[in-house]
Amino acid sequence: MKTRVWKFGDDVDTDQIIPAEYLTTGDAKELATHAFAKSRPEFARKVKEGDVVVAGENFGCGSSREHAPRALLGAGVSCVVAKSFARIFFRNAINIGLPLVEADLCESVDEGDEVEMNFEAGVVRNLTKGEECKFKPLPEFMQRLLEWGGLVPYIKSGGGEKDKERK
């Protein structure tokens, strides 16, 4: 899938992703309308299904609110690529089925670039610039969670028992 890049810097905290005043719902779609309300007000209006968020170090630091990855998922974000992730955000995202990639793209990618993600091969192709960047795929267990769409659907699937059937 070809997608557009939204670029952010280091230490993007969960207060930025979804400010606290909107935490009176857990609904992903509703949260999505307030994603980056303070730091990038145009984000919620302009983000398109499948877009990719690219950031630097420590993405998702701060509050443990699962509302943050939920808001991104609700906004249609297909993946967050960051140099590193804050621990709780990382677990939350995988648990709700938001794919994450640990790779340093900040230098090579510009806002609005078109990219193509290949999770299995661990390659990001920058179609705008005609470049490629490799990344280490997530541990298998996490990839499986993501394939199922998160922890709840995974457990529903029989905790991986039915993995083989699915493939």
Place this chain on the structure above:
Amino acid sequence: MATIAEKILGKEVGEIVECEVDYVMVNDITGVPAFEVLEELFEVLEELAEGREAGGREAGGRETGGGETGGGETGGGETGVGIKREKVVVVQDHYVPSKDVASAEQAKALRDYARKYGIANYYEVGKEGSGICHQVMIEEGFAAPGRLIIGADSHTCSYGALGAFSTGVGSTEAAAAMATGRLWFKVPATQKFVVDGELARFVGGKDIILHILGEIGVSGSLYKSQEFYGTTIKNLCLSDRITISNMAVEAGAKAGIVPPDEKVFEFLQGRVRGDYKPVYADAVGDESDYEAVFEYDAAEIVPTVAKPFSPANTVPASELDVPVDQAYLGSCTNGRIEDFRVAAAILRGRKVSQEVRMIVVPASKRVFEQALDEGLIKIFLAAGAFVCGPTCGACLGGYLGVLASGEKCVSTTNRNFVGRMGHKDSEVYLANPAVVAASAVRGRITDPAEIAKMTKTKV
């Protein structure tokens, strides 16, 4: 040879282990989504439970760390599927008393879930034991040495000050733990922080952790556990240690642990639920277990302020001369009686500047009561501060002290991200209670030593 984190989790660094947790805490923001996920899980767990009875499940790395939750009944059906209600703690704190209709609906939904699942450990506005979730977990005897506690709030790491391994999780994981009593963890590497020497007057736990943050940065402990040692830490009161553990997560840490001592045992006497067993690192003198060791001289730590927009953006308070519109004393970081005493000592007989709104929010009902008994609330009121009951409120930009554009607040809280306490163009300066009180008086960020010099009144 192992660190406290490794010993509590029962495995070696890097290994993934599924552990029995002692408690799972949720609050009014994270609780409702957690219960929603829990109900989704129930359907499937029923089916799975039948399969598991036959096969059994591999045991994790630890038994529970005492407490009364070991054999906690589930209240489920025949398959044993149901909430592990003894392990669940539900606290209304972030947006209560409700600030608007949406938050009222949320609080009501949480109240209904707590009722539906018969959660005895439920803390409601104004009732005995109520307050900010982390203070409740500590005061009410849930947090104790050697325990493994998770909470759907990032500052769950606060209980490390009592020698627990405690860490923040999301709502989905909280739900999984509510249903199964267990959760998977990756055993983190541990960093050792040693602080030796005597702290100067007006310097406390907040300054130690801000000082450390200033050096290692907001991702300095990413995925790691921190352990704190040294004479300075030993001499700190428990409240100041809680401040340090509370902010471990601001460096990205999974936990921030202080080896438990007499101060902790004394605090827990008559308070703790069930038994507990202190856990210590093997061979404390041997540093090969630690990924890194950081050493600090207490004498070099001064009243410290973290400027916007990062808790690691630190400078000595004496180097700042920033006018403030608001001074905030409260939160799970510095809303305890010890913090109130420090601030009251400065505010006694003084007035909050005409240019400043000072807001004082105790971390719990108990802190409030004690502050009343000790006459501290009177001092705050006489100084011209606004005082109200415990709530997270303004700390997360919720209500009761939200900042307008361009406004600046000096605050005893733990985060100063963009828009954390209100408008995106407002600013938060993190500091200890003495700095906040002194700044409230002068109307500008002030080293408390300045105030002490300015008048003859004894501080």
